Amino acid sequence: MQSNFTTEPRALIRRKGYRLTPQRQMILDAVREAQGHCTPDEVFARVQRKSSAVNRATVYRTLDFLLRIGLVTTAHVQNNQVIYEMAGQSPHHHLVCQHCQKVTQISHELVQPLFDRIEQEQGFEVHTDHFMIFGLCAHCRQLPKPAD
Amino acid sequence: MQSNFTTEPRALIRRKGYRLTPQRQMILDAVREAQGHCTPDEVFARVQRKSSAVNRATVYRTLDFLLRIGLVTTAHVQNNQVIYEMAGQSPHHHLVCQHCQKVTQISHELVQPLFDRIEQEQGFEVHTDHFMIFGLCAHCRQLPKPAD
């Protein structure tokens, strides 16, 4: 289904008349490898590991570029950061474990009933499409709590 | 029910051994008058209108102080800002109209079923307690859309 993931975005960039630079490829790869939940800073760090010759400003500019042409999307998390992830995934939301930092995706179907009720009861048309829900994952909630 | 709202926080501040300064009162008033959804910058602007002699750093420090002693709470919104609001309200979430900026509160009861399903299906214990949901309010969604 998305086996051609590596070449497809390249084609899109070219098709729209933009240039396919090594930086853009590395940054796109970094976002893809991060599996959702990556901040500009994390992208920068990942890219640095491959090639130290990429500038921070380029990371910001390129993420914005990839967002504009629709290859990545953004979500906003509670600790006041923007995260980027690959576009084109089925609608989903994130569960973030505050203890082990693990990120799980949940289907949008779980959330849709909430949006439906908001629309029915308030007449409010929801645009928010990406929740970051924080808490404890099944594993970590079983651990003994540290004393207060 | 909350008719004594003005004096009660004063008492709390004094009781805990902190000083009741004009700045703290003005900043607390500003948060209360903003009815949820106020950023440090908005608080600063409100306070400035009453007395131009309040410093930005004091606003930050005081909001943090009010948070620590439990008089206000924070939520984090999608445009990457922290907002403050009076503590002690019943659990609720915000609907924010992206057109007219109006903020509506919805009861947590609407959201609880979602959290319940997440817990049942994923074993994930939700801690997030404050959603900011963006979209169009009943009024604004009826307006003709501007051409793209």
Next chain:
DNA sequence: CTACATGCAAAGAGTTTGCATCCGC
């Protein structure tokens, strides 16, 4: 009068921008 709170200015983080250079096409 004493210690906590404030004002001021400077320092930090994170992000954006102007401009010369580079390089994809």
Next chain:
DNA sequence: GCGGATGCAAACTCTTTGCATGTAG
């Protein structure tokens, strides 16, 4: 070779911090 993309450094925004002064209790 041309024009868009990058690197670099400076600017900008938002927030925090150190220190001297002010003031609530």
